Amino acid sequence: MANTKYVFVTGGVSSSLGKGIIAASLAKLLQARGYRVTIQKFDPYINVDPGTLNPYEHGECYVTDDGAETDLDLGHYERFLNVPTSQANNVTTGRVYQSVIEKERKGEFLGKTVQVVPHITNEIKERIQLLGKTGDYDIIITEIGGTVGDIESLPYIESVRQLKWELGDTNALVIHLTLIPYLSAAGELKTKPTQHSVKTLMESGIKADVLVCRTEHELSTDLRRKLALFCNVKPEAVIQSIDADTIYDVPNLMLKEGLDNVVLKQLVLRNDDAPNLAKWDVFLNRLKNPTHEVRIGLIGKYVELQDSYKSILEAFIHAGVANEVKVHIESIHSEYIDDITIKDKIAHLDGILVAPGFGERGIEGKIKAVQYAREHQLPFFGICLGMQMAVIEYTRNVLGLQEASSVEMKPDTTVPVIDIMEEQKNITDMGGTMRLGAWDCQLIEDSIVYDAYKNTLISERHRHRYEYNNSYKEQLEAAGLKTTGINPKTGLVEIVEIPTHPWFVGVQYHPEYKSTVDNPHPLFVSFIAATKKYSQQK
Ligand code: GLN
16 A cells, blocks of 8 residues: 555536546556556545436446446546446445444444544545555546535545645645636636635645646646746646547647646656557547548437437547547437438438437337338447337337337336346335346357457446346247347347348447447447448448
8 A cells, every 4th residue: 555646636616627537638648657547536426326316417327347337437537548447436425424324333433423524534535545455556546526615525625635644745646627717808817716726725724736727728838837826836737738629639638738747756656758658649640530421320318418428429439430430429319209300310320329228208219210220221229228129119010019118118018028127126226226237248150249249258237127028039039130149147138130231239238338449349340330331332
């Protein structure tokens, strides 16, 4: 533990400044210098995890191999670092209190009054250092969710203060991410909100070591000096983070600003060799110089909010780069797809992806979209609920069983082609009770998916309650909807495809969670290749 160094990232002035991207970019630079780095996120809300949050509230729920339902920033960490995260990488106030209260009930506090300080703060400190104690990492970056000054952030800020004091300045460092707003009427960038937010941090006993300043315009030398002087940081520790075309530019922007250098210097770590970003730069270069473009419809019901399908959108970027293709995404609200609108919405596209989701709203539109893709030889990719809709569509329109549905939407359906598993039937809690995390899947060799993965055994992450009902398998296979991926332990169907269609694949799992810059997901890569072919033949 003595050798593990800690970097904390706090936020000021405004939310949504992109702490996750800054943390991931710094981690990338440190990793590219040979350090073993991980990132963790501490969220100040009372939900035990974001699994029970509506995507409109908090964006996508990201899922790790060990089945944790986590904040979407963990997705950025994995996409940037290509290293898996786990339950330990995301902690919420709800989880902290849950475990302190459990300890209290067991009598572990020996009659003491249990208080925010020291009991909650001790729990937070322990959890911050959990991954550090494994010896697997040289540097742990901890992102503190929320904005300083929020009531709910206080126990975290106090924990960081104590840890900094205990570990010392060469072992712990605080980066404060703030906003430098531009007032167009005055034609000026303003530093005052940042000064105030640094002061608020100071009132809690924490001196920011590094300021990362989000801005729409270049910060002048004078302004940087002013920020350094009034915020009490070294001039080289004022880092500009200017709006970028793509989040994947941010590591290079931070490198140019010397963020990694400032951090390594304070932590007294070697900083002599430059980070090796060769592979990253190849990716960026291809990202910026596509030779072709495709249009894909993303059909879902949370399409108003970009963050709801974050991992899918990023997986498309990775797969586009692998194919030298610029992927244009058209978000299509499934509630507005019907017999009249469908042509207008879909006919011009090169492929569709029917998104994951929960509940009844918009499912008929999804089923219509699947039917259109199936009948028009349009590349189709169904993920989780999207796969379930493909199975329902086939059962209704090819097998002719019009009553087909999922018991999630229609509990009394006479054709429950998507059903609930026995083990799930008596569960009444919502949080953490789905089929979650990584499961093995055995692929059939003569299939689209095998051609994509080039492997017969894969492992993918799940997050769902309902399953393909095996009692319809024989009929569906005979009618042409093949099952090409099966869970070897349970016999559950994980993949369906139509071999006579150019690219029609539905997967019960979430491939998007495992796509990274270094390892674009093979199914997304194969799907984009199919859409590229489709667009060239149009
Ligand atoms: N609602 C479906 C289920 O629970 C699908 C979930 C999803 O798409 N993630 O099985």
